[in-house]
Amino acid sequence: MNIFYDENMPYAADFFKDIGHLHPFAGRTLSAEAIKEADVLLVRSITQVNKTLLEKNTRLKFVGTATIGVDHIDQAYLQQRGIGFSSSPGCNAISVAEYVLSSLVILAERYCLTLSEMTVGIVGAGNTGSRLSEKLDALGIKYLLCDPLLAEQSSDKRIFSTLDEVLACDVISLHVPKTMTGEYATYHLLDHGRLSQLSDQQILINACRGEVIDNKALLALKNSGREFKLVLDVWEDEPNILHELIPFCEISTAHIAGYSLEGKARGTEMLYQALCQQLEITPKKQLKNYLIEANISGLTINQPFNEILLNQLVKLVYDVRRDDGIFRQQIFSHGFDHIRKNYPARREFSAMKISMTEQAKSDVWYHLGFNNV
């Protein structure tokens, strides 16, 4: 069995080597010719999986994407061909939530803001929106959720707000899929009209898909002097992004919000499990047996919880300014894909084991995702 997999998929060789012959590939340039003999195709978001890519292959049985988003996959075509499909829902949701939290900590420091006095509007209350709301709960930060699709389901008991209510919050964080059709299509959800209603004090974070914000309209508003604060991890038309937006960003990164080692590796593990199920074999491998120890994996806290400590601890595990710096330095010389492909190691809060002295005891760290010892 020939297993073709994106080279940017940690531990893929460990997971799949006993199942078939392995063929790593570069995701952006994969051709129909190259995968003619593939039985299994494992991709990331930069590979468009559609009729054009698959038409020379008559033996493909399974396609997997080690991502949450599925807008790069023509699922109807796979179904029509009887090709099994699996994505990796939730794999990097914690990573995205920690990217947002790191951004908030940095902006709070930069503008002397008190996080616990702010309200965060979360658009899209699925896996990433929910992981973010759990961390905000842990910190006692108020938030509103907008998700009309979940709001329509009586099984979801959370309180939902309208998009207008959420767009009036101090911070707006977008966590929706890219969808082009339907009542709640997200393409240019934040169009010129909605963007122009933002006040100069608001913070807008996009770590879902670039196309959810009309980037040209955003640039026009910024050029006209609007000062709302921008955090952009995702951009329209990646990798050919609107570079003029970068100087207007507080934090700008190359679609890496979900790039913690754990987040990427969970995607690989989820595809391993899905492929085992399709092949009717018992999965024997687990990520916890491969995941390496973090560079710094333990510390002791001596003070009760406060926002200065939060700032220190979050930045110790993940300081998003590192990625912002790399982006600004390399985007013109090396390009968007190079930055993503050479992403330096990053761990989730859970890789840090913390102990607390008696006076520092607090549940907050545990609820934020740190590992209590």
Ligand SMILES: NC(=O)C1=CN([C@@H]2O[C@H](COP(=O)(O)OP(=O)(O)OC[C@H]3O[C@@H](n4cnc5c(N)ncnc54)[C@H](O)[C@@H]3O)[C@@H](O)[C@H]2O)C=CC1
């Ligand atoms: N920057 C990055 O590295 C990453 C980006 N993503 C992107 O984030 C998106 C969201 O991820 P998850 O939360 O894990 O997906 P999910 O599928 O668990 O949740 C998405 C939620 O958005 C809701 N939604 C859909 N249309 C909406 C609308 N018009 N208004 C409000 N809510 C709407 C859905 O009902 C669903 O609950 C993914 O589809 C992906 O495109 C995901 C992971 C990493």
Ligand SMILES: O=C(O)C(=O)[C@H](O)COP(=O)(O)O
């Ligand atoms: O999971 C998703 O959806 C994402 O956006 C991924 O973080 C994208 O990573 P790549 O698949 O483009 O490496």
